[in-house]
Amino acid sequence: MVSKVSGEVCGTCEGRTYVIERQGDRAHARVCSCSVRCPLCEGRGFTYEVKEQTFSAKVGPKRYEVLVPCVCQHRAKRVALFNDIGLPGVTSHASFENYRAANEAQDRARNLAMHFSHHFDKAGVNKGFMLSGPVGTGKTHLMAATLKHLVLELGLAARYVEISLLYATIRRGFQEGKSGGEIIGPLSDVAVLAIDEMGKGRGSQFEMETLDELIARRYNAGRTTLFATNYSLEPERRASRTAAPAGYHRPAEDAKSALREQELLRERVGERIYSRLCEMCTFVEMPKDTPDRRRLIQEADMRPGSPPTGSRGTGR
Structure with missing residues (x-):
């Protein structure tokens, strides 16, 4: 916020009037003290x-004058x-400004996400995006x-879920006497839903039925959904696919990992x-040789004489 007295922008929130911090395992927002x-x-x-x-x-x-809610509300x-x-x-730190693109595909992914955010039509139908890499x-x-932009700047309701954790949440719900629909329902109705780690899991009948129901509900309602996946978006498997670099998929036994590298x-x-x-989505796939930002930061920290760079990077 800009001070009426000095005209200076708050150094804590940089004029946004809110602050986002890490609180436990979640990103948490609060109104700035200013x-x-x-x-x-x-x-x-x-x-x-x-x-x-x-x-x-x-x-x-x-x-005539009427009472209206203040912008602070x-x-x-x-x-x-x-x-x-x-x-x-x-x-909690993630923004478009501090995203560092190492190649054209990453730059395209950032531009796609920024355009989607800044041109979101609250009264219309908005095509989501799928990021692979x-x-x-x-x-x-x-x-x-x-x-962050959709919620804090436009006032939309949104949810984020990692797909394997959603499956685990539903299984725990069964033990508590809840149905899968009770958990999926709110995710089906929210204005914007972001699903991370798409394709991850055992591929069991329960997982496939859960995913199919969630996607079907949002598809039929015309709701906006965003996705991220480690699996390739190529329409067909190539005859001779080159092996992906270590880390493209989650660590596992070599044999199983090699099989996953072949999957679309x-x-x-x-x-x-x-x-x-x-x-439902616009697809963007990052090449398999796109560097792992977290790994680059760790390797830089290990070099003799290098000052620690911390954990800031491009996220997952």
Whole structure:
């Protein structure tokens, strides 16, 4: 926020009036201390707005004041919406500005996410996006930056889920007497849903039915969904695929890992779901030789005489 006295921008929130921090395993937003007591309404929560209306042709237009919610109330509501997203704590720093692209595909992914965020039509239908690539190339980073903008700047309701954790949550729900629909329902109805690690899992009947129901509900309702995956978006498997660099998929036994490197997202989710994804999303795939930003930071920290760079990077 800009101080009325000095004209300086708050050094904590940099004028945004809110701060995003890591709180446990989640990213958490709060109203900045510079804006806790709103200078517009002085903490009352409402302001007066002058309106003009013609009640009779003889009297003509009349001006009058009405009570309206102050902008600080909208800010508080958006902060609360952000804390319902469920973004991982490691993405609390994520923004479009600090995303570092190492190749043209990453640059295209960032531009796609930025354009989607800044041109989102709250009254219309918005095509989501699917980001594919090796681990450590910023897919989760870009989804987090997108959700931050949609929620905190536009006031949309959104949710983030990692698909394997969703399966685990539903299984725990069964033990507590809940149905899968009770957990999927809110995810089906939210304005924007981000699904991370698409294609991950055992591929069991339970997982495939859960994913199919969630995608079908959102597809039929025309709701916007964002995805990130480690699996290739190529339509067909190549005759001789070159081996992906270590780390493209989650660590596992060599034999199983080699098999996963051959898999396409289409094979992981099935033809029905993949066909719908093609209509729901714009695809961007990062090359398999795209560097793992986290690994580069760690290797730089290990060089003799190098100052620690910390954990800041492009995210997952």
